[in-house]
Amino acid sequence: MITTEALTRGYDDGARGRVRVLDGVSLQVAAGEFLAVVGRSGSGKSTLLHVLGGLDSGFTGEVTVAGTRLSGLGDRALAKFRNESVGFVFQSFHLIQGLSALENVALPAAFAANDADEARAKEALARVGLGEKTERLPSQLSGGERQRVAIARSLFNKPRVLLCDEPTGNLDLQTADEVIGLFKSLNQDGLTIIAVTHEDRLRAAASRVLMLNDGRLAPHPDPLPRGGEGDR
Amino acid sequence: MRPNSLIKLVRLQLRRDRRGAFSSTFGIAMGIASLVFFVALGLGVGRVVREKIFPVDSRLVDVVPSQLAIGLFGGGKLTQDAVDRLAAIPGVERAYRKMSVRVPAVSLYDGDFFGRRLRMGIEVIAVGVDPDFVRADVKLGDFSDPGPGKPIPTIVSSRLLEIYNKTFAPARGLPQLSAQMLVGFSFPVDFNRSYVAVVAPGPVTSTQLQVAGLSERGVLAAATVPLDVAIRMNQAANVDAETFTGVSLQAASPSEVPTIVAAVKEMGLRVDDQDRRMSENAGAAVAITTSAMALLSALICLLAAFNIAHALSAAVRARERELGVMRAVGASQRDIFGLVLAEAVVLGVGGGVAGTLTALLAALGVDMLSARVLPQFPFKPDTFFLVPPWLPLLGVGLGVLAAVGGAWLPARRAAQVDPARVLAGQG
Numbered sequence: 001m002i003t004t005e006a007l008t009r010g011y012d013d014g015a016r017g018r019v020r021v022l023d024g025v026s027l028q029v030a031a032g033e034f035l036a037v038v039g040r041s042g043s044g045k046s047t048l049l050h051v052l053g054g055l056d057s058g059f060t061g062e063v064t065v066a067g068t069r070l071s072g073l074g075d076r077a078l079a080k081f082r083n084e085s086v087g088f089v090f091q092s093f094h095l096i097q098g099l100s101a102l103e104n105v106a107l108p109a110a111f112a113a114n115d116a117d118e119a120r121a122k123e124a125l126a127r128v129g130l131g132e133k134t135e136r137l138p139s140q141l142s143g144g145e146r147q148r149v150a151i152a153r154s155l156f157n158k159p160r161v162l163l164c165d166e167p168t169g170n171l172d173l174q175t176a177d178e179v180i181g182l183f184k185s186l187n188q189d190g191l192t193i194i195a196v197t198h199e200d201r202l203r204a205a206a207s208r209v210l211m212l213n214d215g216r217l218a219p220h221p222d223p224l225p226r227g228g229e230g231d232r
Numbered sequence: 233m234r235p236n237s238l239i240k241l242v243r244l245q246l247r248r249d250r251r252g253a254f255s256s257t258f259g260i261a262m263g264i265a266s267l268v269f270f271v272a273l274g275l276g277v278g279r280v281v282r283e284k285i286f287p288v289d290s291r292l293v294d295v296v297p298s299q300l301a302i303g304l305f306g307g308g309k310l311t312q313d314a315v316d317r318l319a320a321i322p323g324v325e326r327a328y329r330k331m332s333v334r335v336p337a338v339s340l341y342d343g344d345f346f347g348r349r350l351r352m353g354i355e356v357i358a359v360g361v362d363p364d365f366v367r368a369d370v371k372l373g374d375f376s377d378p379g380p381g382k383p384i385p386t387i388v389s390s391r392l393l394e395i396y397n398k399t400f401a402p403a404r405g406l407p408q409l410s411a412q413m414l415v416g417f418s419f420p421v422d423f424n425r426s427y428v429a430v431v432a433p434g435p436v437t438s439t440q441l442q443v444a445g446l447s448e449r450g451v452l453a454a455a456t457v458p459l460d461v462a463i464r465m466n467q468a469a470n471v472d473a474e475t476f477t478g479v480s481l482q483a484a485s486p487s488e489v490p491t492i493v494a495a496v497k498e499m500g501l502r503v504d505d506q507d508r509r510m511s512e513n514a515g516a517a518v519a520i521t522t523s524a525m526a527l528l529s530a531l532i533c534l535l536a537a538f539n540i541a542h543a544l545s546a547a548v549r550a551r552e553r554e555l556g557v558m559r560a561v562g563a564s565q566r567d568i569f570g571l572v573l574a575e576a577v578v579l580g581v582g583g584g585v586a587g588t589l590t591a592l593l594a595a596l597g598v599d600m601l602s603a604r605v606l607p608q609f610p611f612k613p614d615t616f617f618l619v620p621p622w623l624p625l626l627g628v629g630l631g632v633l634a635a636v637g638g639a640w641l642p643a644r645r646a647a648q649v650d651p652a653r654v655l656a657g658q659g
């Protein structure tokens with residue numbers, strides 16, 4: 001589902017010259033995997049997700065996601081890829097104020113070539129358990145509900161890969177658990193998920209955990225037992 | 233990007249920033265209003281100058297004899313021979329001859345003048361013209377020489393009527409006259425008689441002049457009569473009945489006029505372009521004033537564009553995350569650019585329409601005020617404005633142009649927002 005080879009992403013950092021945030025990352029993710037990526041702050045986790053999701057094209061190396069080779073794609077092709085093949089979930093939800101839950105979920109349709117419609121948005125909202133709150137504005141929803149709307153939005157165009165950047169970072173324990181449960185269930189339905197996280201319980205929900213360190217990915221030295229939320 | 237989604241997102245943004253949208257629209261409306269107003273005023277005043285004050289027929293060339301007899305043929309005189317040669321100039325469609333009645337004449341009016349008792353004597357100048365010259369405006373008879381002793385058909389200058397109605401009549405308590413009232417009106421005239429000039433020995437011919445119509449082509453301060461009448465009078469008075477006072481050449485098209493003028497000068501004759509020049513000068517003055525005001529208005533539009541640029545820059549900065557989200561769910565840079573420009577187009581159309589309507593209302597107000605408050609004066613028009621169909625379109629178009637111009641850079645900046653930078657992290 002996802003392959004990277006010699007993926008390198010650097011930034012010019014004034015006095016220190018060029019800093020390689022990702023330095024020859026090789027990654028293989030099979031369809032249906034639930035991968036957690038951990039690493040200290042600033043290690044490049046978000047950068048990796050942005051590259052995989054076609055939001056950042058300033059990398060070198062080979063990246064193929066859901067059958068699309070991202071290396072060298074232009075802006076419009078990348079936009080189409082983001083629209084159709086991947087879904088993003090962010091730490092701070094990023095819903096558009098002033099649009100209802102339903103309209104937020106249907107936002108990808110605005111930039112789509114196909115004519116996806118409201119029914120699809122309702123379906124996606126129902127999938128995250130918010131079928132009753134379609135007309136609420138983001139300001140009228142709780143944090144957990146907002147994140148579920150954001151997840152519904154990422155599901156709207158039926159992507160093959162979900163890319164989540166600290167999806168539970170702004171949620172309290174209980175709502176975080178609900179969201180993690182939702183990810184598990186989506187994963188069981190066949191969706192490939194990559195989640196960047198500091199959260200042990202999200203990490204425990206994953207089928208594999210990798211650690212980003214010094215620009216490289218390595219297996220996590222201290223894997224938690226699978227499904228171990230209750231074990232601590 | 234889908235049109236209905238675009239509309240939805242544009243509406244959302246305008247709704248969220250009502251104050252900003254209003255101020256942007258207002259700025260454009262100001263600029264467009266003054267632009268449309270002054271252009272309509274310039275066009276309107278230009279039309280009054282062209283059509284009422286100096287109604288120059290752009291196809292007519294007025295030829296007069298040269299004062300100095302230096303021409304090769306006939307010494308610069310307008311003989312029939314010269315007229316034939318003028319008529320033969322390429323591009324000349326018709327040549328209309330004119331001959332003054334070369335004896336003085338007076339009219340002593342004593343009687344009922346449209347319901348008012350009038351007793352007045354004035355000097356009369358009569359000019360004979362080829363009947364076809366004014367044929368289109370003849371309302372009574374066929375404008376030919378009726379023969380001795382019969383009332384002579386006369387064309388009155390419509391400009392003269394305007395001056396009479398607006399200044400002469402009010403000053404003397406005389407009635408206002410219309411063209412219909414005048415047609416058929418007769419007044420006595422004595423040829424070879426004058427209150428001021430020395431008169432040649434000879435009989436005084438008393439007859440009547442009867443108004444047969446009003447025409448822009450009528451000689452301004454004279455009675456315009458059939459050419460044959462002038463010839464007959466001059467023969468009877470034993471004065472020059474051979475050479476013409478002037479010839480009006482009608483060009484096939486206005487573009488032929490310069491070559492015709494050149495050919496006329498070649499023949500040693502003069503072209504009387506006083507009216508044309510006055511008209512051109514007045515027209516130029518109006519055009520310059522209009523241009524200056526239009527330029528000023530364009531400046532206001534420019535300011536409005538800067539205002540929009542400023543407002544949109546701030547709005548784009550405030551919306552960076554939102555724009556990043558759109559990119560994440562599939563917007564291309566072009567989509568974002570188009571979204572911001574579309575917002576500007578709405579502001580531009582709004583400002584353009586509001587400005588144009590304001591200008592048209594202001595013009596209506598000025599015309600109404602002029603009708604009520606300004607005193608009558610010659611050639612006072614019903615409207616000082618001319619609004620050709622392209623003017624409102626121009627107003628709206630320029631409004632959009634100003635808005636889009638102002639939005640261009642902010643839209644580019646919006647398109648270049650790096651989604652990776654604005655989306656990660658909390659906040």
Ligand SMILES: Nc1ncnc2c1ncn2[C@@H]1O[C@H](COP(=O)(O)OP(=O)(O)OP(=O)(O)O)[C@@H](O)[C@H]1O
Pocket residue numbers: 011012021039040041042043044045046047048653656657
């Ligand atoms: N646009 C940029 N220009 C320069 N440096 C950048 C840019 N974006 C990211 N970086 C740098 O790249 C490194 C990795 O950033 P990234 O956001 O991927 O870290 P992260 O692992 O997601 O951290 P956190 O856990 O705090 O979210 C950081 O040192 C950051 O300063």
Ligand SMILES: [Mg+2]
Pocket residue numbers: 045046047165656657
């Ligand atoms: Mg991060």
